[in-house]
Amino acid sequence: xxxxxxxxxxxxxxxxxxVELRCNYSSSVSVYLFWYVQxxxxxxxxxxxxxxxxxxxxxxxxxxxxxxxxxxxFHLRKPxxxxxxxxxxFCGLNTGFQxxxxxxxxxxxxxx
Amino acid sequence: xxxVTQTPKHLITATGQRVTLRCSPRSGDLSVYWYQQSLxxxxxxxxxxxxxxxxxxxxxxxxxxxxxxxxxxxxxxLSSLELGDSALYFCASSVAPTGGNGGYTFGSGxxxxxx
Numbered sequence: 001x002x003x004x005x006x007x008x009x010x011x012x013x014x015x016x017x018x019v020e021l022r023c024n025y026s027s028s029v030s031v032y033l034f035w036y037v038q039x040x041x042x043x044x045x046x047x048x049x050x051x052x053x054x055x056x057x058x059x060x061x062x063x064x065x066x067x068x069x070x071x072x073x074f075h076l077r078k079p080x081x082x083x084x085x086x087x088x089x090f091c092g093l094n095t096g097f098q099x100x101x102x103x104x105x106x107x108x109x110x111x112x
Numbered sequence: 113x114x115x116v117t118q119t120p121k122h123l124i125t126a127t128g129q130r131v132t133l134r135c136s137p138r139s140g141d142l143s144v145y146w147y148q149q150s151l152x153x154x155x156x157x158x159x160x161x162x163x164x165x166x167x168x169x170x171x172x173x174x175x176x177x178x179x180x181x182x183x184x185x186x187x188x189x190l191s192s193l194e195l196g197d198s199a200l201y202f203c204a205s206s207v208a209p210t211g212g213n214g215g216y217t218f219g220s221g222x223x224x225x226x227x
Contacts, residue, residue, distance in 0.1 A: 036215075044204075045218070046215050049213070092215070096210060096212055
């Protein structure tokens with residue numbers, strides 16, 4: 001069975017600092033990987049996705065993620081965060097044969 | 113606007129009551145997924161429909177039921193409501209039966225408060 005682990009439930013960071021949100025996955029077959037963002041009182045919005053090809057994926061709002069097959073990881077990064085990036089971030093995995101599996105989420109708290 | 117429409121946005125009801133949440137998927141999407149999000153349980157998958165048929169079931173209580181209609185909109189029925197059912201209920205949709213390489217498109221949710 002496939003699974004996703006988000007290692008940090010909460011990540012506090014100062015504005016303009018870099019951030020990395022960690023995501024590890026488990027699957028015996030090829031996967032599609034996703035990061036979603038949920039701003040307060042809103043639904044989940046697709047941030048970026050990895051399907052195949054280049055392992056570095058760029059998304060909206062300056063975020064990027066790197067697919068590492070050997071480490072079974074798909075960590076999300078941003079070189080300089082803003083207050084407006086405060087939100088919950090969900091990593092998701094899909095094999096193409098089963099529904100999306102989500103991690104438990106990481107709350108990013110950006111303070112001035 | 114994601115293209116997935118959920119109504120109502122907010123709902124306040126008493127314990128023991130029954131409510132219906134509605135979801136219209138993005139145009140062209142055949143699959144509808146329902147999720148419950150609460151502070152203590154996180155994002156929980158409830159149930160999925162694809163082109164009118166139930167496709168996958170998650171942590172859905174027996175007091176809850178859902179269906180997808182011929183026009184592809186879906187309804188989630190919650191009955192004998194308890195305080196612990198207070199949560200955000202999300203609907204998502206996708207073209208493929210599993211989401212495939214496109215992922216899901218989420219609605220903005222219905223916030224249910226049971227008093």
